Amino acid sequence: MNTSVIYALTAAALFGASTPLAKLLGAEIPPVMLAGLLYLGSGVGLLMVRCIRDRGWKASGLQASEWPWLMGAIVFGGVLGPVALMAGLSLTSGATASLMLNLEPVLTALLAWVVFKENADRRIVLGMLAIIVGGVVLSWPSGQASNGSQSWLGPLAVAFACLCWAVDNNLTRKVSASDALYIAGAKGLFAGLVNCTIAWGMGAGSVRLEVLSPTLLIGFLGYGVSLVLFVLALRGLGAARTGAYFSTAPFLGAAISIMVLGESVSLLFWLAAAFMLLGVWLHLTEQHEHSHRHVAQEHTHRHTHDEHHRHEHAEGVAPGEPHSHTHQHLPIQHSHPHFPDIHHRHRH
Template sequence: MNFKNYWVFLGLIAGLLFGIATPFSKLLLADLNSFQLSGLLYLGSGIVIIPSIIKNFNNFYKAKNVVKDENTSKKSFLEVKFDKNFIKILLIILFGGILGPLFLMIGLSHNSASSTAVWLNMELVATAILGLIFFKDNLDKFASIGLLLTFIAGLIVSWGNGFGDIFSIIFIILACFSWGLDNQLTSIVDGYSPEFITFVKGIFGGGVNLTIGMIIASQMISLNLIFYGIILGLVSYGLSIVFFVSSAQNLGATRSQILFATAPFWGIMFSIFIGEPLTFNLIIAIILLIVAVLITNNIVHNHKHYHNKVEHLHLHSHDDGHHVHKHDSNDFEIYKDKNKKHTHTHVHNEKYHEHNHFPDLHHKHDH
């Protein structure tokens, strides 16, 4: 599997894990309020990262994943820098970790799981709109076709399942725009690893919502509900977010979001295994979505563009024409294998060139 297909695969898996959260969350909302469940889900997502933190404190994380290069000093993935990227992290926590899940749980509590899953397709549209207006995303004709097909697929499924009441739809759309902003900020933040972003969004966002939920609740949460909520969050929000962050930083927010937009369909498909019918509308919608994913992720644009000198930290390899910094022979695996994925702070010098590219972390230029 080449590096680009690897990010596409991660984006699809992120969508799968997130998609199965909707039907299970609907079941848990019978006994939990929206604040409590959104808090438990995101606390679970933060717990996923605890093993990496433990390894870091024992120097295993640094030894395996963070390496030195000749141009920069070694930095921990937990190091905090109070700069513009730190502000982005705060906004990611607010919109992605607090408001997004809370709005979704409010909408889901007043709507069916299948209808909610359908309306989650609006996250793709929200991400694209925000990208075009604020984040210099290039939405070429192929990406536009993929976006349109994905939205049409959602409408086709909605035609069969109904649109729910307007109150719940408004909150689901608010959740989608909150996560759309989260997606765009995630794709351009650097200096922080996907694990760090997931951890702070889960622990702080989940902690705020759970605290509010406990204050307004009339009774304590049972231990089994706490367990189910955290496990669901661990899988559907923790692993899913880590995979999506990695995909977004390498494919761009809109394209990775098209992959992640398969989540509602995974949720509906999962419902088939528990007895719901496989309708003609659903079959057509899934076909359209598959076509959208293939078109968007196999067509890139090509033009001359300029890179400013920058120093940042993210997951990368040395086979993409941008990461040409050197490693010493002590980092033997990376020294010998250009395809080896690793994370450390590194420098990009000024460069003007032409090649096929996505609007990823290195290609947020004007068109």
């Protein structure tokens, strides 16, 4: 299995697990404050890990042209998306919101294919549809309809949140070659501070330490480590495929709820599992190969020497070991199986 696929599925598992784990804590935290604390746990934790890794603070390594993409991703994914979702949840039922959230992978793929010209063949589209159908089945209400408001404003706000996260996914793809710890940490820290500020403005009080600590830990793992893996998956798979794998998070979260919380298993769960497994299988068995041309390019990311990395090194750099530095790619034309990763974003 491709390493990037493992990154994407592990990211989905961690994010999916964050919901039942938060439920297991039984924490009584207002929704906006909860979102802020989860993001803060992500941002602070990742930036601390980065400082330990680099033995102190190190510059981001982002090029000047990449900063607008990252700031756009932070605004759309860390601020507008969560606020729109909280507004939508206050105006619509939980069941309706759950169904609407399945729009995110669809919108992510549409933006990737239409706006950013990412490649998608029939197998990828069918796999995406199967995973989305599985998500709809999983979130389909099995009991009486909720008494929540049926105003069109609620679903519209949830749909806007999905659009914000779809924009976030595609903008993050533009900077995915850079340090994943810095990208995920910056997004988490900024989003956490903004959402906590909004929560305090709405009258949220203090949070008890015995609730705060595990909440920050869940945020670090379910939002932070998950986002780092998501960025690494974007680097190797592109936005559409990563979004498809990540959309299995509700199923993985439900599976963890069954194992950890002992919740009952319904027929809808197994039907959703079948659709999602079919979608993942269609993606895993994709074979995309054709003659393609690489244009001259200069960027920085962790790599080893392969057919795309044949450059000279300064003294003291071991070319056979994984390493990171600014390097150039000369134009080359060849044919081999590939994904729309950071080296294969060509037109078809």
